Amino acid sequence: MAPIRVGIIGLRPRPSDEPHVNTIGYWAAVTHLPALRTMPETYEIVAICNSNVESATTAIKQYGLPESTKAYGNPEDIANDPSVDLVVVSVNVGKHLTLAKPALERKKHVFVEWPLGAGLAETEELCRLADAAGVRTAVGVQARADPMVVKAKEIIKSGQIGKVVNSSAWISSAVLTYDTWQERGEYFFDQKSGGTVFFIFFGHFLDSFTHVLGDFTEVQAILKTTVTKVSIYNTKGELVDPALPKNTPDQMLVQGVLENDAVASISVRKSKAEVDGVSFRWIISGTEGEIEILVPFGSWQFGAPGRTLRLKIGDSEVENVDFLSGDEFNEVLPDPAANVAHQYRAFAKGDTETVATFASALKTHQLLDRILRAAGWESI
Incomplete structure (x- = not known):
């Protein structure tokens, strides 16, 4: 071909x-x-x-x-x-x-x-x-193609942890600087740009969350802005704007009920530093066991080195699940390119499960809009 x-x-x-x-x-x-x-x-x-x-x-x-x-x-x-x-x-x-x-x-x-x-x-x-x-279409929510996310969905689909009844995630956005940013990225602090921490940093994780567990049928939300001004620097380290106004949420609480009747919650905090060095901790609890996903300091979609997936079924010992064995890109590409390569490989195969289409990405956009409205924020 x-x-x-x-x-x-x-x-x-x-x-x-x-x-x-x-x-x-x-x-x-x-x-x-x-x-x-x-x-x-x-x-x-x-x-x-x-x-x-x-x-x-x-x-x-x-x-x-x-x-x-x-x-x-x-x-x-x-x-x-x-x-x-x-x-x-x-x-x-x-x-x-x-x-x-x-x-x-x-x-x-x-x-x-x-x-x-x-x-x-x-x-x-x-x-x-x-x-x-x-x-044919594709959208760059590349974490769907991350072997870790693929494995988590496979475990749930297999029934190993039974019926999912609860899922909670705790997220730190400390990987994103607290009150400084780079020139050409000013749109990140304008809610109407559609390219903010809510839509990008949180949106990438939310897409994986619902891809693995299903959509929210009921949703409640609180979105708050902690930092209201940001200093902008150019690539030479020179200050170009000492106080760019910021109107985007940086503290987020989302909870509700999923399609399978499980309860779910996601908490995103903004801090200058993570006390535990963990940016994402995600627990998926079923009637027979639990999955724990940990991602160290980094962005969800990047496929950060050191990310782990642990599984416990009943009274058995906790298993560290190897999701990278035999992976064709892990050894030859650094993060974040490896997950993008996984997307391209799946796209070439016509895999619309691992690769988001425009239609499936629209569902994540619709959920983000529902969360905004639930928190009393304006849709864009």
Whole structure:
């Protein structure tokens, strides 16, 4: 079978004075590019589209892509290229609809990063366009493809822990700096941008939570803002805004009842430091046993080294479940690229269980909207 020919929107070249650890604006370079390069028999990068042709040409040279790779400066051109099968949109969520729409209208397969749209209305519009085009879609909630999440869902489906009756998660967002941030990421503190800690950091985990356990049929929520101003620094460490207003929630409590009648709760706290060094602790309790998932300091979707899954059935000893044995990407790709590679592998196989489609990602957006309204916040 011929490789899937990929066009990437948002493979931004790096200026020589910017550190390579910064991922704001460089997500495609940090994750999509290395992930795709591990599967040359399955995927071929044939085009890059940035804000202008010069930027795309620079990226092609900087990242060592073949000279035959085409450079484009607007989404219409990459959408019109007959050699592109799959368009990947990896930019600020505020541009997702504008950049993905031409590809969908030309009936290209499309992979859009999470969040899918900047709010529920844009997400619904993207789903409508995809349905009308009849194309395959993917959304970058890559934790669904994390071997740890896949294993947890497999254990529950097998009935090993019996009927799930309770699930609770405790989350710390200390991996995200408390009252400082990087330039070009100011949208993260504007609730109407659709790209905040609520939609991104919490949204990634919520997608996995409901993917494994099912949706909430009843939901209650409290969302509060602790930090109201943030200092913005550029990549050289220079202060560019000492007090950017922040109107996004950073303390979150969500609880309710799931589709299988289990009770569930998720607590997200904002602190400057984690006393236990754990960013995510998730317990899934069934009538026959429990699953515990721990993720050390990091973001849920990144597949952080040191994450663990423990299982206890009845009176048996606690088992540390090996979910990475034989994994094809764990040894060759660093986090967070490995989970993105798992997504691409599953997408090539037509696996719509492991890879979120526009339609399944819409359900997570709808739940986020329900949580906002339950907490008395405005929908976007």
